[in-house]
Amino acid sequence: MKKLMLLTTGGTIASLEGDNGLVPELEADEILSYLPGLNTLYHIETKPLMNIDSTNMQPEYWGIIAKAIYENYDNYDGFVITHGTDTMAYSSAAISYMLQSLDKPVVITGSQIPISFQKTDAKKNISDAVRFACEKIGGVFIVFDGRVIQGTRAIKLRTKSYDSFESINYPYVASIYGNKIEYSNPLQTEKKKEIKLDTSLCTDVSLVKLFPGIKPEYFDFLKEHCQGIVVESYGSGGIPFHGRNILEKLNELTESGISVVVTTQCLEEGEDMEIYEVGRKVNQNTIIRSRNMNTEAIVPKLMWVLGKTHDLKRVKELMETPIANDITI
Numbered sequence: 001m002k003k004l005m006l007l008t009t010g011g012t013i014a015s016l017e018g019d020n021g022l023v024p025e026l027e028a029d030e031i032l033s034y035l036p037g038l039n040t041l042y043h044i045e046t047k048p049l050m051n052i053d054s055t056n057m058q059p060e061y062w063g064i065i066a067k068a069i070y071e072n073y074d075n076y077d078g079f080v081i082t083h084g085t086d087t088m089a090y091s092s093a094a095i096s097y098m099l100q101s102l103d104k105p106v107v108i109t110g111s112q113i114p115i116s117f118q119k120t121d122a123k124k125n126i127s128d129a130v131r132f133a134c135e136k137i138g139g140v141f142i143v144f145d146g147r148v149i150q151g152t153r154a155i156k157l158r159t160k161s162y163d164s165f166e167s168i169n170y171p172y173v174a175s176i177y178g179n180k181i182e183y184s185n186p187l188q189t190e191k192k193k194e195i196k197l198d199t200s201l202c203t204d205v206s207l208v209k210l211f212p213g214i215k216p217e218y219f220d221f222l223k224e225h226c227q228g229i230v231v232e233s234y235g236s237g238g239i240p241f242h243g244r245n246i247l248e249k250l251n252e253l254t255e256s257g258i259s260v261v262v263t264t265q266c267l268e269e270g271e272d273m274e275i276y277e278v279g280r281k282v283n284q285n286t287i288i289r290s291r292n293m294n295t296e297a298i299v300p301k302l303m304w305v306l307g308k309t310h311d312l313k314r315v316k317e318l319m320e321t322p323i324a325n326d327i328t329i
């Protein structure tokens with residue numbers, strides 16, 4: 001019988017109706033009690049870590065989750081984390097950076113409807129997550145509505161539907177049909193690896209979504225408060241220089257030692273700053289290219305990289321190096 005650890009952090013899945021809306025209340029064992037059959041198939045031990053709506057997730061809590069897995073790694077065949085959906089994609093990416101060289105599955109799941117409700121997606125999602133946590137595959141994954149998504153590639157696309165999560169610029173790792181798992185690509189045999197934990201972060205990071213008319217002065221404020229800035233530009237990755245000159249501001253930021261990553265507001269296909277003048281004018285030697293990473297991965301990756309170095313060249317190198325399948329071009 002496979003031995004798994006269930007770590008709980010809160011979210012809708014653990015919520016009850018309170019006087020003021022849904023609040024995470026259920027403890028790990030209470031969640032499992034809704035799925036009595038699971039204990040006959042798997043040996044599951046529980047570890048409650050926190051009980052929060054994931055809207056309240058903080059970067060420091062990612063480290064708590066990663067450490068808990070690291071400390072228990074040798075004693076289990078796989079790990080399941082229950083988590084709210086709102087910031088699940090950020091957490092799955094962050095844990096993918098903090099915990100590397102995994103040769104066992106770390107599976108994050110949650111639900112759109114509490115497990116305590118009559119009609120709920122929670123039971124299916126936990127059953128699927130537990131099933132996938134028994135696989136011989138290493139890495140961090142989100143399992144939701146029968147889809148297995150690489151931890152660095154997920155976004156929450158829908159606020160209410162069961163198929164809330166999508167995999168961006170990367171195929172689903174697998175699909176789950178009851179007890180059957182269908183992989184999108186043949187599984188590579190995993191070599192025994194030495195798990196690595198690195199939870200250091202610099203949280204002085206900002207995310208800016210460009211819009212026509214955005215004030216350059218906004219970046220003066222960020223210069224005083226940030227070590228790293230992610231700019232969600234438009235389309236293939238251009239930065240405006242007419243009228244309100246944002247390009248000039250980004251150059252000022254990098255000159256003062258701040259790391260600037262350019263990505264795109266388009267969800268699919270990533271940036272390609274080679275195509276247009278508005279992209280080519282961006283200084284490719286200093287500005288960090290995000291290629292086809294998604295924002296939910298770029299933000300925690302930048303915090304994680306800045307936790308190691310503030311040297312602009314080194315930050316650029318690390319950010320542009322694929323980790324846990326986060327970049328494929």
Ligand SMILES: NC(=O)C[C@H](N)C(=O)O
Pocket residue numbers: 010011012013052053054055083084085086087110111112113
């Ligand atoms: N479906 C959910 O889990 C949403 C909830 N607000 C959370 O992220 O914790």
